[in-house]
Amino acid sequence: MDRQAWLSTFAIAPHADLIARAAPFDAPAQTLRAPEIGSVMVRGRAGGTGAPFNLGEMTVTRCSVRIGDHDGHGWVQGRSKPAARAAAILDALLQGERASEVEAAVIKPLAEAAQTRRDARAKKAEATKVDFFTLVRGEDQ
Amino acid sequence: MYVATKGGEKAIDAAHQWLAEERRGDVNVAELTLEQIAEQLTLSVARVMAEGAVYDPPLAALAIKQARGDLIEAIFLVRAYRTTLPRLGASHAVDTGAMACDRRISATFKDLPGGQVLGPTFDYTHRLIDFTLAADGDPTPAQATDGAGEDKPRVLDLLGREGLMEPSGEGDQTPLDITRTPLDLPTTRDARLQVLARADEGFLLSMAYSTQRGYGRTHAFVGELRIGAVAVEMEIPELGLTIQIGEITLTECETVNQFTGSKTEPPQFTRGYGLVFGQSERKAISMSLVDRALRAAELGEDLSGVPAQDEEFVMMHSDNVQATGFLEHIKLPHYVDFQAELELIRRLRREAEANAQHEATE
Numbered sequence: 001m002d003r004q005a006w007l008s009t010f011a012i013a014p015h016a017d018l019i020a021r022a023a024p025f026d027a028p029a030q031t032l033r034a035p036e037i038g039s040v041m042v043r044g045r046a047g048g049t050g051a052p053f054n055l056g057e058m059t060v061t062r063c064s065v066r067i068g069d070h071d072g073h074g075w076v077q078g079r080s081k082p083a084a085r086a087a088a089i090l091d092a093l094l095q096g097e098r099a100s101e102v103e104a105a106v107i108k109p110l111a112e113a114a115q116t117r118r119d120a121r122a123k124k125a126e127a128t129k130v131d132f133f134t135l136v137r138g139e140d141q
Numbered sequence: 142m143y144v145a146t147k148g149g150e151k152a153i154d155a156a157h158q159w160l161a162e163e164r165r166g167d168v169n170v171a172e173l174t175l176e177q178i179a180e181q182l183t184l185s186v187a188r189v190m191a192e193g194a195v196y197d198p199p200l201a202a203l204a205i206k207q208a209r210g211d212l213i214e215a216i217f218l219v220r221a222y223r224t225t226l227p228r229l230g231a232s233h234a235v236d237t238g239a240m241a242c243d244r245r246i247s248a249t250f251k252d253l254p255g256g257q258v259l260g261p262t263f264d265y266t267h268r269l270i271d272f273t274l275a276a277d278g279d280p281t282p283a284q285a286t287d288g289a290g291e292d293k294p295r296v297l298d299l300l301g302r303e304g305l306m307e308p309s310g311e312g313d314q315t316p317l318d319i320t321r322t323p324l325d326l327p328t329t330r331d332a333r334l335q336v337l338a339r340a341d342e343g344f345l346l347s348m349a350y351s352t353q354r355g356y357g358r359t360h361a362f363v364g365e366l367r368i369g370a371v372a373v374e375m376e377i378p379e380l381g382l383t384i385q386i387g388e389i390t391l392t393e394c395e396t397v398n399q400f401t402g403s404k405t406e407p408p409q410f411t412r413g414y415g416l417v418f419g420q421s422e423r424k425a426i427s428m429s430l431v432d433r434a435l436r437a438a439e440l441g442e443d444l445s446g447v448p449a450q451d452e453e454f455v456m457m458h459s460d461n462v463q464a465t466g467f468l469e470h471i472k473l474p475h476y477v478d479f480q481a482e483l484e485l486i487r488r489l490r491r492e493a494e495a496n497a498q499h500e501a502t503e
Binding site for chain 1: 194237315395
């Protein structure tokens with residue numbers, strides 16, 4: 001799994017899940033940037049595919065730490081300083097010797113849970129798909 | 142004009158204490174949790190996020206609780222909170238074509254790749270009060286299929302391929318941000334879409350409805366309406382990488398409108414666009430109708446006497462936080478102004494009486 005993928009997995013994980021799964025990996029880390037809550041302007045496009053416009057903001061929390069030689073950056077959706085710090089620590093660890101351990105214990109279950117949530121909604125949506133049937137009209141007989 | 146007055150601090154403190162007590166209501170009734178609001182009043186939360194212009198369900202739930210369910214007050218709280226946040230960047234434009242759709246319908250084409258998906262809709266309910274909800278009990282679980290369904294391409298692309306639909310435009314220029322740059326008239330479409338996305342739902346609904354009743358001829362069809370989750374991606378400067386920083390629910394509406402053509406353009410369909418935070422199709426449809434109406438000048442349409450096509454009227458009166466602020470300020474002390482008014486009326490009356498007496502004696 002590449003860094004882009006794991007950072008994205010942390011960003012959208014439910015805060016409580018991320019914090020709980022990261023807890024066993026809590027490591028002494030130097031704080032490069034203390035957890036900070038801020039906003040990101042979300043953009044859309046006119047007509048879905050046209051010129052961009054500003055739709056509105058969303059909240060995010062970011063944090064940066066250093067463990068050994070590795071800088072870890074965490075960005076999570078919403079307002080959670082512990083979740084952003086957990087993401088930053090995990091990002092640093094994933095660049096070192098404990099990468100496979102973190103991948104198995106944190107990333108894999110979080111990614112699977114996200115996929116399960118998405119699949120469950122998709123299947124419910126599909127159950128509401130309209131099956132049209134055509135009525136035989138008089139003039140066709 | 143209103144002036145500062147001193148005194149009243151004790152009364153204000155007492156009023157706010159009572160407000161807190163009234164907010165809580167009967168203490169023998171369990172207190173509302175934010176999770177309950179976020180999970181069970183989802184559409185209120187969606188409205189507060191959309192008009193507060195900040196996507197954050199727990200924050201909107203808290204604002205609703207604090208505002209005792211007054212959604213415009215909650216929107217005000219969210220707007221005030223957002224001004225305290227540092228802006229950490231701007232996302233790439235979201236790809237609504239890749240939306241994980243809970244709902245996707247078209248009023249213009251029956252058969253679509255991906256199908257018509259109703260989703261959790263109020264449509265086709267009978268609008269009868271359901272007294273079983275007054276009792277405890279969990280609902281029957283929703284049905285689900287085995288597979289997850291096909292891709293759902295944009296409906297208007299089907300018309301676009303035949304050349305019957307105007308292109309939706311393109312480009313990657315940085316859009317105007319009305320939270321940073323004051324709105325200037327005449328407006329550009331990027332600024333209008335930002336204003337409409339955070340505009341009051343009721344105002345947009347009425348404006349859109351007026352176009353349907355004949356104030357503006359922009360007869361609209363809902364080409365496509367979709368609701369679902371999209372990924373928000375942003376380039377993280379310290380990493381030089383684009384990552385997904387969030388997943389948000391959006392409602393998108395694209396309308397198809399008649400256009401008889403102009404000197405430069407052949408007859409073709411034109412577009413109106415609505416995009417709103419959360420599940421809010423009334424607002425998304427309204428937004429797309431008003432967006433199309435506001436393109437009247439660009440499309441060379443007759444502008445006379447149509448409120449929804451008057452950009453100054455729509456842009457300057459659509460924001461419920463601004464409107465509430467100005468409207469409600471007139472309840473604040475205006476003692477000095479009113480003294481002057483009172484003085485003026487008394488003087489006019491004295492003069493009128495004197496004149497009447499003068500005429501009577503002549």
